[in-house]
Amino acid sequence: MFNKLCIIGPGLIGGSIARAARQRDLCNEIVGYGRPEDVRNLIKGKELKVIDDFYSDIAPAVAEANLVVIATPVGSIDFIFEMLKPIWNNETIYTDVGSTKANVINAAKRVFGKLPENFIPAHPIAGAEQSGIEASLADLFVNKRLIITPEEDTNSELLQKVTLFWERLGAQVSIMSSEHHDAVFAATSHLPHVLAFALVNMLGRKDEKTEIFKYAASGFKDFTRIASSDPTMWLDICLANKDEIIPLIEQLQDELNNIQKSLKNDNKQQLLDTFNYARQSRQRFLDLFEN
C-alpha cells in the first residue's frame, strides 16, 4: 500500500501502527523519528523489529516516505509542524493520532497559513495502561473506532487512502467535524479523566491522614482506573481541549449541586429519578458498546 512509512514518535500508538502495518503487509519499510532523549525507546523498537530504522534528525526520517504518521503527544504538535514545514512534501500523505482535533488543525493553520490538503487529521479510539513502543500491539486497533476530521481543504483522494489504511489495520472509520469530535470526547473521555484525577487527588490526601483506601473495594478500583493514566499525556489533552472541558465541568458542578440540594432536603423522588435515569442511560451505552 505504501513503500515507506515514517512514524514520528513511535510509542504505544505509533508502535502499534507499525506492528499492524507490517503484519498486514501494508508497507515495505518502517522508520521512526524521535528526539535524542527518546533514543532508548527507538533502539528498543529496532531491536523488537517494530521499526527497521530510526532517526533523531527529521529530514532523513521523512525522506521519500509515502505516509508520515505524527504520533507524539498533542501538546507537541506545533513544534512538529514547524519542524516539518521546510521539508513538507506534497507527494507524501501526513496524518496524526491526536486525541484532540481542533487544536491540531489550528496548529497546522498557524504554521502553514492553511490546512495542507495532504494532512489528514485522525484519532484512533484505542490505548492501553502501559506506554512506550515495548507495549505496542499489532491488534490494538482491531474493531476499535477511528475518527477522521477533514476540513474543506482536505484532499478527498488522500482521505480515502488513509481511511482504507486504517480499515486494513482493523479499525471502524467514522468521519465527523473536529468541533463535534472534540465535544464528544470532552464528554465521554476528557471529563471522566478530570473527574477521576480530581477524586483520587482529594481522597489520596485523606488516605495519608486516615487509611481509607484499605477498605475500598472493586467498585472503587474500576471507577478510578483512568486516574492511573499518563499525567503528561492528559495534561496536553486537557489544555488542548479546555474550551470544551471547562463548560462540562460547570455542568457537572450544577448536577452535583442538585444532588446536594436533594440530599439536604431529603428529596427522595428527585434523587431516585436521577439515579434511575443514570442507570438507564448507562444501559443504553452498554447496548451500543457490546454490539
Next chain:
Amino acid sequence: MFNKLCIIGPGLIGGSIARAARQRDLCNEIVGYGRPEDVRNLIKGKELKVIDDFYSDIAPAVAEANLVVIATPVGSIDFIFEMLKPIWNNETIYTDVGSTKANVINAAKRVFGKLPENFIPAHPIAGAEQSGIEASLADLFVNKRLIITPEEDTNSELLQKVTLFWERLGAQVSIMSSEHHDAVFAATSHLPHVLAFALVNMLGRKDEKTEIFKYAASGFKDFTRIASSDPTMWLDICLANKDEIIPLIEQLQDELNNIQKSLKNDNKQQLLDTFNYARQSRQRFLDLFEN
C-alpha cells in the same frame, strides 16, 4: 455454631449468608422473613434450598432463632426494629449488614432507648451487580472485609461470636467506630457512586440530542460501572449517610474549581501535580488492594 439462623430480607447478601453458613455447616436450620410482596423471592429461595422455610409474619420467623441477620435495605431499619421490639429476645444474637452504620445504631437507640447489647452492627464489603436470592453465592464473602462497629453497650462475648461467624464465612473482620466507618465509606464508596450517577445522568441527556455514547470506550465503561447500581438501594445509603456525603461533595467541588482555574490559566505545573499525585495515590490503593 447456631441451631436456627433467621435472615430478615434474604436477597443477594442475606441469601449468600445462608448459602455460606449451610455450606460451612454453621447452623441446622435457616429461615427467611420477607414482606408479602416479596413472596416470589422467598419461594425461589426455598426452591433453591437456600432457606429451609420462610414467613411473612415476624414472630414465627425469629422464634428460637440463635442468630437473626437483618439484611434489608438500610432505609427500612427503623421499621424492622419497631417490628422486632415487642418480641425482642435477650437470648438471641441480632446483627445487620447495612452499608451505613450510624443511622442503624441511631435507629436502634430511638426504638429501644439504648443500643441493645445483643445487637451487633456489621457491614460486609461485598456485593454483585445482580440482586435477589437467585444471585446469592456461597463464596461472596471469601477474602472480603467485614466491619463491625460496636458501641459501649455492645456485649463483647456476642461480638466475639459474630466475629467468628463471619470469619468462618471467609471474611476478614475489622472493628471500628460507626463514625469512622461512615466517613471512610462516604469517601471511597458513596461519593464515587454519587459522582457516577451525576456524570451519567448529565451525559445521558446529551446522548439523547447527539450520540456521544457511540464513541465512548472501555475507560468510560469502567468509570461508569457503579452508575448501574441499584438506584433504590443507593437512595437509602445516600440519605442515611448524607451528613458525611454532603461535605465530601463540597470538597470535590473545590477540587474541580481548582482544576477549572488551572485550565483557564494554563497552569501546567498545578495540573501536572494534581494528575501525578492522583496517579501515585491510586497506585498506593492498588498495592493495598492486590495484597
